[in-house]
Amino acid sequence: MIFKKQLAEALEQSLARVKEQGIMGQANLPEVAIEKPARPGHGDYASSLPLKLARLTGLKPMDVANAIVKNIAPMKDIEKISVAAPGFINFTLSKDWLTSEVDVICKAGESYGNIKLDDRAVQIEFVSGNPTGPLHVGHGRGAVLGSTLAHVLRAAGYKVSTEYYINDAGSQLEAFHRSLFARYQQALGKEAEVPANGYKGNYVLALAKEIIGAHGDKYLQMPQEEGIIEIGKLGIQMEMDQIKQDLKTLGVNFDEWFSEQSLFRSGQFDQTMQRLRDGGFIAERENATWFISSTLGDDRDNVLIRSDGTPTYFASDIAYHYNKFVDRKFDNVIDIWGADHQGHVLRMKVVMNALGINPDKLEIMICQLVTLRRGKELVKISKRSGDIITLRELLDEVGPDACRFVFLSRSADSQMDFDLELAIKQSADxxxxxxxxxxxxxxxxxxxxxxxxxxxxxxxxxxxxxxxxxxxxxxxxxxxxxxxxxxxxxxxxxxxxxxxxxxxxxxxxxxxxxxxxxxxxxxxxxxxxxxxxxxxxxxxxxxxxxxxxxxx
RNA sequence: GUCCCUGUAGCUCAGUGGAUAGAGCGGCUGCCUUCUAAGCAGCGGGUCGUCGGUUCGAAUCCGACCAGGGAUGCCA
The missing domain is CATH 1.10.730.10 (Isoleucyl-tRNA Synthetase; Domain 1)
Structure with a gap:
């Protein structure tokens, strides 16, 4: 049941009759909006249509309101239609309708409230944190937002698919492999240093120790480059398992776990690049391959293939989105990203155009960063610098339900200050x-x-x-x-x-x-x-x- | 510099063209012989960042400015 539409129609019909009576000139109909009154005394629904019409016709708002109400056809579930200064029309639901709704709810069970807003196929991609370390609280916010949105869109009739994009290719992986190997060597008493661009966090050392516990010095016994790759693979696998476990604890499930590597194995990456090339959107310069986005509304061009021959994150994301829209034919894709990905938004929109995909079908929700505090003390959340508050710690301290509720209570585009001390202290209240x-x-x-x-x-x-x-x-x-x-x-x-x-x-x-x-x-x-x-x-x-x- | 987000009660935040601007927390008063007091009822608390504009009507729209955060990589 949604009354708003019926009420708007009733108002339009009444207005038509008023016009026929010549009370009002040929004023064009403004959009009839049905609102929810702020105060209970004003009924269940309201319209400010008379106020809008008064401007167009030069009549007094109250006169317009009275004329419309006089001509409105009685409605079964509406008990009272009244006029209120300075020119509102208020509707009150009948008691019969309200009480009978109790039976409707009991019969419908938890499907009560579901609507048929849209039945298109929509994919929601969120979290998609790198498997090079644990999820942090910002990921938690995205996870809660994405999973809740998925539930609601399903209740609204959409065919929803949720997805986690695993960045299991690219230069960050390499850095992680080498960092883990270095920590592994250190833990076994050998001289080694974490690379300058590597992951310095303690969790890498903890991971190395865990691997030693299970496999000893196995990865030192093989040629070094092989050892790095092998221990790297294992490390990524273990991090990924941890990520899945954390998300499960938070109550977040994904329909698909999509591997970035699969884009390269399947040839989809090359296909997509070829398509851009065919469209004339690519230039080779300074030894690298560029997407010419500056001609399409971006303020600069972007590198797709680096001068060392490796593809950028942007390039594989293009192939990934080509896969979403062209291969899997989603009508709509919602990506939920942290504010640190904001620079990525415009170029993704632009590249959709280049690929012949309507950019409006790609909705990018940016959720603002979470600032963590313990009382007055700020907690840094950068993964590479070392000290991080993980999603896991947050879940351990605050609990999944409170965590979800707090994350949900703020709109995505406002930054949030998460005070752990307060969250724990207030948890009972x-x-x-x-x-x-x-x-x-x-x-x-x-x-x-x-x-x-x-x-x-x-x-x-x-x-x-x-x-x-x-x-x-x-x-x-x-x-x-x-x-x-x-x-x-x-x-x-x-x-x-x-x-x-x-x-x-x-x-x-x-x-x-x-x-x-x-x-x-x-x-x-x-x-x-x-x-x-x-x-x-x-x-x-x-x-x-x-x-x-x-x-x- | 440019772009994005934010600025509303002591604190954390809703409200984004309509009626007397709301909630939670904190503060203060009352309320457990009755299905859970993790509750209820009430009080106090506001230049809606600033200035201008549009409108019958602005916290909401437009412009300028101020403040905080983020983005602006051959990182992701």
């Missing part, structure tokens, strides 16, 4: 528990009813007439609009705000209304109501990738 507690409370009520052997399947929802009861239904009914908003704007942060609102409304209801009481028929009606609330709460939590606990 965290809004995440407030929401989950509402779910646990309902579960407790339902257990109570079960112990008393109450069968409320025939409960009469029309008995739900008090304000706390109806307010709860109103909030539940809003979930489809929340799903629509998140799906269209691609901004999952609306979800935790909705979850909190729903929980607040429930807790308030709980305080005011005894569910299981001496009044049999009222008990049954209210049991239906709280069961519906539990379903919507659980759905909201699950969309956010969080647990809906029965006990706390």
């Amino acid at each position: 965290n809004p995440v528990y407030y929401v989950q507690y509402a779910h646990a409370r309902i579960s407790s009520i339902l257990r109570n009813a079960e112990e008393k052997g109450i069968d409320f399947s025939q409960g009469d929802v029309s008995l739900l007439t008090s304000e706390p009861e109806l307010t709860l239904v109103r909030s539940m009914a809003r979930i489809s609009e929340v799903i629509e908003t998140v799906a269209m704007s691609r901004q999952p942060h609306h979800l935790p705000f909705y979850a909190q609102d729903l929980a607040t409304v429930f807790h308030s209801f709980y305080k005011q209304c005894r569910v299981v009481s001496d009044d049999d028929s009222k008990s049954k009606a209210r049991l239906k109501l709280v069961q519906a609330a539990r379903l919507v709460l659980a759905k909201t939590l699950h969309l956010m990738g969080m647990a809906a606990p029965d006990k706390m």
Whole structure:
């Protein structure tokens, strides 16, 4: 159920009748927007159409509003249509519709609120952290954002595929191999140094020790170059396993793990480069191969093949996106990147054009960086410098649910200050528990009813007439609009705000209304109501990738 | 220098053309004989970065400026 469209149509029809009566000139119809009033007294929906029309016609807004309302056809589920100064039309949902929605929710279960916004195939690629080290908190933010968006887009009807791009090719790998080998030598008491451009973090040493524990000095027994490659492969594998484990702990699953190397093995990389060459977008100069993006709106050209013959990250990303759109035929691709990848956005858009792919189909969400603090102390998150706070540590300290909720509560394009000290200290008062507690409370009520052997399947929802009861239904009914908003704007942060609102409304209801009481028929009606609330709460939590606990 | 993001309550943040600008945390008052007090009810708290413009109406749109962060690699 989405009333907005119906209400907009009703307003348009009414307006047409008003015009026929000659009350108003031939003013062109502004877009009829249906809004949610801020205050409960103003009903469930509102339109400022009269205010907009007043400007075009020169009539008084209140006169326009009254004329429109007088000509509006009665609607079954709308109880009241009223005019309010300075020129709003307010709609109030009927109590019958609200209460009957309780039965609808109970019947629909967790599919309640799903909509058919779009059924296209969309891929969401996120995290895609290099397998040269553990994921850090910034990856965690992207992971939570991406997985939540995937849940919501599915609920909105899209065919969603989630993907992790494994950068298992390229120059960073080489640097990691050599760093690991050097640490391995050191741990075995040999003189060795981590390369200048290498990974100096302690985790590399820890990894080397772990390898020694399992394989001893095996990699020193082979020719050095072979040893570097072999231990490198193993190290990457172990890091990748750790990454998958961390993501699993965070509640993040991927449909596909896509290997960068596979682009080279399959010949797709060469094909894509050839296509750019055929299009005349390539130049050879200074011993390197360039993509001539400056002629396509970028402010400079970009290197595809370095003078040493190795491809750049940009080049394989082009092939990767060619694969997404042309081979796998996704209608839409959403990439979620950290703000440090911002310089990559424009050239990817430009290259889509060069490949004959509509750049609008590639949506790039940049999520701003996470600054970590412990109290006043800033924590650096650079992978190569050494000291990092990993996603794993964050999960150990804060827990996956609180972690997800905090990440989700900020819009992607605002930087966030994550104070570990505060997150841990406040964990008991965290809004995440407030929401989950509402779910646990309902579960407790339902257990109570079960112990008393109450069968409320025939409960009469029309008995739900008090304000706390109806307010709860109103909030539940809003979930489809929340799903629509998140799906269209691609901004999952609306979800935790909705979850909190729903929980607040429930807790308030709980305080005011005894569910299981001496009044049999009222008990049954209210049991239906709280069961519906539990379903919507659980759905909201699950969309956010969080647990809906029965006990706390 | 150029480009992107941000600036709203003591703190962390929602709200991006409409009605009296909201939430959480922190502070202060009350509330557990009844299904979970991880809760409820209330109080206090604001030059919406600054200045100008557009509009019947601006935190929201436009311009300039100030402040913080990021990008500007033959790194990814």
